[in-house]
Amino acid sequence: xxxxxxxxxxxxxxxxxxxxxxxxxxxxxxxxxxxxxxxxxxxxxxxxxxxxxxxxxxxxxxxxxxxxxxxxxxxxxxxxxxxxxxxxxxxxxxxxxxxxxxxxxxxxxxxxxxxxxxxxxxxxxxxxxxxxxxxxxxxxxxxxxxxxxxxxxxxxxxxxxxxxxxxxxxxxxxxxxxxxxxxxxxxxxxxxxxxxxxxxxxxxxxxxxxxxxxxxxxxxxxxxxxxxxxxxxxxxxxxxxxxxxxxxxxxxxxxxxxxxxxxxxxxxxxxxxxxxxxxxxxxxxxxxxxxxxxxxxxxxxxxxxxxxxxxxxxxxxxxxxxxxxxxxxxxxx
Amino acid sequence: xxxxxxxxxxxxxxxxxxxxxxxxxxxxxxxxxxxxxxxxxxxxxxxxxxxxxxxxxxxxxxxxxxxxxxxxxxxxxxxxxxxxxxxxxxxxxxxxxxxxxxxxxxxxxxxxxxxxxxxxxxxxxxxxxxxxxxxxxxxxxxxxxxxxxxxxxxxxxxxxxxxxxxxxxxxxxxxxxxxxxxxxxxxxxxxxxxxxxxxxxxxxxxxxxxxxxxxxxxxxxxxxxxxxxxxxxxxxxxxxxxxxxxxxxxxxxxxxxxxxxxxxxxxxxxxxxxxxxxxxxxxxxxxxxxxxxxxxxxxxxxxxxxxxxxxxxxxxxxxxxxxxxxxxxxxxx
Numbered sequence: 001x002x003x004x005x006x007x008x009x010x011x012x013x014x015x016x017x018x019x020x021x022x023x024x025x026x027x028x029x030x031x032x033x034x035x036x037x038x039x040x041x042x043x044x045x046x047x048x049x050x051x052x053x054x055x056x057x058x059x060x061x062x063x064x065x066x067x068x069x070x071x072x073x074x075x076x077x078x079x080x081x082x083x084x085x086x087x088x089x090x091x092x093x094x095x096x097x098x099x100x101x102x103x104x105x106x107x108x109x110x111x112x113x114x115x116x117x118x119x120x121x122x123x124x125x126x127x128x129x130x131x132x133x134x135x136x137x138x139x140x141x142x143x144x145x146x147x148x149x150x151x152x153x154x155x156x157x158x159x160x161x162x163x164x165x166x167x168x169x170x171x172x173x174x175x176x177x178x179x180x181x182x183x184x185x186x187x188x189x190x191x192x193x194x195x196x197x198x199x200x201x202x203x204x205x206x207x208x209x210x211x212x213x214x215x216x217x218x219x220x221x222x223x224x225x226x227x228x229x230x231x232x233x234x235x236x237x238x239x240x241x242x243x244x245x246x247x248x249x250x251x252x253x254x255x256x257x258x259x260x261x262x263x264x265x266x267x268x269x270x271x272x273x274x275x276x277x278x279x280x281x282x283x284x285x286x287x288x289x290x291x292x293x294x295x296x297x298x299x300x301x302x303x304x305x306x307x308x309x310x311x312x313x314x315x316x317x318x319x320x321x322x323x324x325x326x327x328x329x330x331x332x333x
Numbered sequence: 334x335x336x337x338x339x340x341x342x343x344x345x346x347x348x349x350x351x352x353x354x355x356x357x358x359x360x361x362x363x364x365x366x367x368x369x370x371x372x373x374x375x376x377x378x379x380x381x382x383x384x385x386x387x388x389x390x391x392x393x394x395x396x397x398x399x400x401x402x403x404x405x406x407x408x409x410x411x412x413x414x415x416x417x418x419x420x421x422x423x424x425x426x427x428x429x430x431x432x433x434x435x436x437x438x439x440x441x442x443x444x445x446x447x448x449x450x451x452x453x454x455x456x457x458x459x460x461x462x463x464x465x466x467x468x469x470x471x472x473x474x475x476x477x478x479x480x481x482x483x484x485x486x487x488x489x490x491x492x493x494x495x496x497x498x499x500x501x502x503x504x505x506x507x508x509x510x511x512x513x514x515x516x517x518x519x520x521x522x523x524x525x526x527x528x529x530x531x532x533x534x535x536x537x538x539x540x541x542x543x544x545x546x547x548x549x550x551x552x553x554x555x556x557x558x559x560x561x562x563x564x565x566x567x568x569x570x571x572x573x574x575x576x577x578x579x580x581x582x583x584x585x586x587x588x589x590x591x592x593x594x595x596x597x598x599x600x601x602x603x604x605x606x607x608x609x610x611x612x613x614x615x616x617x618x619x620x621x622x623x624x625x626x627x628x629x630x631x632x633x634x635x636x637x638x639x640x641x642x643x644x645x646x647x648x649x650x651x652x653x654x655x656x657x658x659x660x661x662x663x664x665x666x
Contacts, residue, residue, distance in 0.1 A: 002526040002543070002637055004603040006565045008616075011602070014566070018605030021612050022593075070492075193335040210335070233347070237637045265598035267634040268392045269344070270337040270449045272351030279354050294355045299601040304335055304635065317364045331664060 008199035012056045012078055017081060019063065023328040024066055031090035038073040038094040048166040048175045052105045052159065053088050053115065055080040058219065060329035061155065061298040067327025070163040071088035079198045080220050081321065082110030088118030092127060098173035100128040104162055104179050106151025107135040115294040130172055132179040134158055134184040136309065138247040139216025139225050150218055153298035154186030155224065157164045163302030164323035185312045187248045188239050192217035192305035193230065196264065215239065219300045233270065240308045245285065248264045248310060252286025255313040257321060258292040265304040268295060274306060290318055341532035345411055351394065353549065358663040359400055364423035368416060370396045371406040371427040381499040381508045382428030385438045386421050386448065388413040391552065394488065394631040395660035400660025404408045405497040406596065412531045413553050414442030420453035421511055425460060433461040433505035437495055437512050439484025440468040463505055465512040467491055469519040471640065472549025473578045474560050486520030486594045486631035490644040497656035518645045522573050525550035525638035526563065529597065552596065552633045566603065570610035573641045578618065580610045581643060585619025588646040590654060592626040598637040601628060607639060623651055
């Protein structure tokens with residue numbers, strides 16, 4: 001878990017300095033905090049704005065997805081820490097072009113509290129805000145308490161689909177409806193093999209033996225559903241698909257996008273080994289796979305492990321998934 | 334260094350099965366060996382073919398760069414092992430459309446021997462072959478023995494530029510000349526923080542203490558120029574830039590592309606922290622940065638560490654770098 005850094009307290013500021021220096025065509029810093037990233041080219045006037053926010057350490061989530069057909073702005077906290085309400089308000093201001101702003105972010109207590117406060121801060125500036133919370137991690141609560149679930153990689157689908165709807169010129173209510181539909185269509189689960197180190201803590205987020213894995217662990221090391229001996233790729237993929245399909249059954253003829261995501265250190269070679277089983281299981285269920293995403297879409301720095309996300313599509317969501325988008329980490333069309 | 338796999342001896346076959354299943358629009362298996370990947374859509378008739386080959390465990394290198402404006406085919410060995418001459422001959426056959434084939438690959442003994450033999454195998458089939466070896470790793474031999482240097486991430490630039498030249502319709506001599514020019518324009522150096530595990534060996538490629546790094550280590554764990562205490566990001570980036578610029582000095586007005594590449598586990602957050610120094614050093618030298626590439630372009634599975642590559646551009650190379658290309662891992666234009 002060795003890290004390449006200078007002072008731990010500068011990790012996020014230096015990351016943002018490098019990100020905006022490397023990709024000035026995509027990203028710019030907005031406001032005085034140094035922790036709000038907005039599109040280099042402002043969206044069309046009158047376009048609904050979409051903001052997100054959350055802790056650092058998950059690239060491309062969250063900052064990376066600022067871009068055309070995706071997000072307008074993002075408030076960035078320290079590693080695994082919520083940004084402040086003032087930073088979130090700045091992100092909302094950056095995203096606003098008069099048509100209102102959707103707050104689209106993961107279901108974590110600190111983020112919810114601060115985004116609510118941020119909404120109050122901008123209320124007097126005549127910026128109308130709506131909220132959609134992402135809560136796709138099936139391991140974090142049972143279906144009957146789905147509102148307690150954490151948001152993980154499924155947020156990438158919601159960013160994409162809501163972003164495309166906003167780019168099409170839909171109004172705030174329309175973009176919010178799409179975002180909620182996308183959020184409801186996603187189910188994710190992760191499996192962790194090794195921890196990462198939060199720079200300012202200086203030690204791994206959890207301990208795990210050399211021959212162990214943890215099924216269902218969250219992207220900050222939140223406890224999963226079991227810990228035990230490291231299984232084979234096919235066993236891991238099989239159980240993850242079982243858990244996802246139990247939570248969101250698929251029927252013959254269903255169309256689904258699937259993300260096979262590395263939490264960081266796990267290489268693409270191993271994602272492809274897993275993908276064989278994912279594809280077989282979806283095809284066995286009679287589903288058609290649309291745009292499989294295999295790579296690093298939502299990470300925990302150098303954590304080893306994977307997550308799978310299923311996103312069940314209807315015609316509208318499929319069209320929005322296929323619409324163009326462009327940021328430094330993902331491009332469609 | 335935990336890995337997600339089934340039987341170690343199936344690692345590469347299962348990886349290829351998943352890769353071609355996930356991206357049938359880009360990749361197909363060619364021939365009987367199951368270890369040759371070709372473009373899903375064959376290149377234009379009469380286009381010069383470009384093949385590469387080498388051991389697995391470096392995605393996107395080598396296989397991932399099969400695609401339009403890049404490679405036509407690739408022979409894949411086991412992890413860190415050369416493919417066979419017969420597999421390389423199959424890759425050459427897949428790449429040939431009558432205008433000859435450039436063998437463009439890294440300077441490793443096994444690969445050189447097998448690609449030479451592969452050339453002899455296809456000679457009787459009237460396929461003309463040329464060769465350009467990539468040898469960009471400045472840490473692997475001094476300048477006066479540059480022909481002994483290993484090929485590392487610089488090969489990505491050579492794939493891109495030769496691929497664009499072939500797509501333009503240049504003949505075999507023209508494509509070969511461009512590939513050599515691109516190879517000559519690149520200098521790379523790596524720094525490793527932790528090893529990876531070759532599946533069939535089942536143990537890390539090298540041992541290194543928790544507080545140590547190794548400057549100049551190769552992508553298979555070949556010894557570097559020094560091993561010592563893990564330095565800060567700015568110190569690491571500074572020394573790597575010193576070594577590259579000593580080997581290939583830049584003058585005011587020079588144009589250069591730079592790749593800041595993770596060897597696998599090192600997250601993009603840390604690449605961006607390093608990029609600040611890379612950019613400053615290049616600008617201090619008076620150079621203009623063209624298309625900085627920050628990400629995972631040439632890896633060693635879950636190895637932690639980074640490499641930097643400088644590619645000095647003239648008008649021709651810059652135009653070829655900016656030409657369109659498309660594969661599952663990289664898209665330009």
